[in-house]
Amino acid sequence: MPAYQSPALNVMVAAARKAARPLSRDFNELENLQISMKGPADFVTSADKRTESILIEELSRTRPGYGFLGEEGGAVEGKDKTHRFIIDPIDGTTNFMHGIPQFAISIALEREGQLVSGVIYNPITDELFTAEKGHGAYYNNKRLRVAARKELGSAVIATGLPFMGKAGHARAGAEMAAVMNVTAGIRRFGAASLDLAYVAAGRFDGFWERGLSAWDIAAGVVLVREAGGVVTDLNGGTEMLANGTVLTANENLHPQLLKLLKGVNASAKVEAANEP
Numbered sequence: 001m002p003a004y005q006s007p008a009l010n011v012m013v014a015a016a017r018k019a020a021r022p023l024s025r026d027f028n029e030l031e032n033l034q035i036s037m038k039g040p041a042d043f044v045t046s047a048d049k050r051t052e053s054i055l056i057e058e059l060s061r062t063r064p065g066y067g068f069l070g071e072e073g074g075a076v077e078g079k080d081k082t083h084r085f086i087i088d089p090i091d092g093t094t095n096f097m098h099g100i101p102q103f104a105i106s107i108a109l110e111r112e113g114q115l116v117s118g119v120i121y122n123p124i125t126d127e128l129f130t131a132e133k134g135h136g137a138y139y140n141n142k143r144l145r146v147a148a149r150k151e152l153g154s155a156v157i158a159t160g161l162p163f164m165g166k167a168g169h170a171r172a173g174a175e176m177a178a179v180m181n182v183t184a185g186i187r188r189f190g191a192a193s194l195d196l197a198y199v200a201a202g203r204f205d206g207f208w209e210r211g212l213s214a215w216d217i218a219a220g221v222v223l224v225r226e227a228g229g230v231v232t233d234l235n236g237g238t239e240m241l242a243n244g245t246v247l248t249a250n251e252n253l254h255p256q257l258l259k260l261l262k263g264v265n266a267s268a269k270v271e272a273a274n275e276p
């Protein structure tokens with residue numbers, strides 16, 4: 001446990017652990033469903049919904065009146081207009097559906113419009129990432145610090161890619177080409193919350209993605225900031241939750257990556273695509 005953990009963070013961790021138990025059982029059952037022709041999509045949708053309702057029930061029990069923004073339920077205003085939980089019941093749904101143990105429950109707490117706490121929990125690997133504004137970021141008991149590498153040439157950078165039906169394929173290809181040309185490698189793990197947590201943990205040196213939702217990003221933003229990293233949107237501003245773009249790295253690599261990615265987007269070819 002971190003040196004200090006607020007009552008609110010305790011509640012968030014307890015909710016994540018409670019929702020994780022049936023979710024882990026579902027994940028194990030999926031192995032049997034993989035072989036059916038129809039595939040496990042319906043099963044996953046119900047796991048998603050049930051996980052979100054357990055989270056809401058648990059969080060509301062001790063924090064009645066707080067608002068919610070959730071992947072399944074959308075925005076629900078609470079009586080308390082100053083607090084809101086932002087939750088993703090399964091970040092990395094495609095991984096979950098394919099039996100890949102890289103997904104997480106992600107919960108952030110916003111106070112007066114500021115992200116103040118974050119919990120990201122992978123129920124299969126039992127990896128718990130927590131952070132609170134002003135009190136550091138932790139992986140289980142261990143204090144986290146972003147990686148110290150200063151050169152892109154030795155950096156491993158994660159990203160997320162649009163899939164069928166999503167915009168931005170040409171732009172993603174151009175951005176990847178630019179980044180792979182100057183780094184030690186790119187990774188695409190498929191759960192943005194864990195990508196952000198891995199940057200906080202110094203496993204990845206950086207991460208960028210477009211087309212995300214607020215619940216994919218919110219908890220990870222607190223993690224990275226508290227681990228000493230820089231996190232912005234892809235314009236270099238702080239509208240990550242509003243515009244769904246994110247770029248994070250340490251203070252040396254972040255400006256280099258931002259310049260590189262802005263350079264890609266200034267090129268006529270990608271500009272013409274005018275994609276988000």
Ligand code: IPD
Binds near residue numbers: 090189193
């Ligand atoms: C997805 C994951 C993935 C990212 C997608 C997201 P979801 O979240 O974070 O890594 O590439 O853009 O939608 O839908 O599984 O909660």
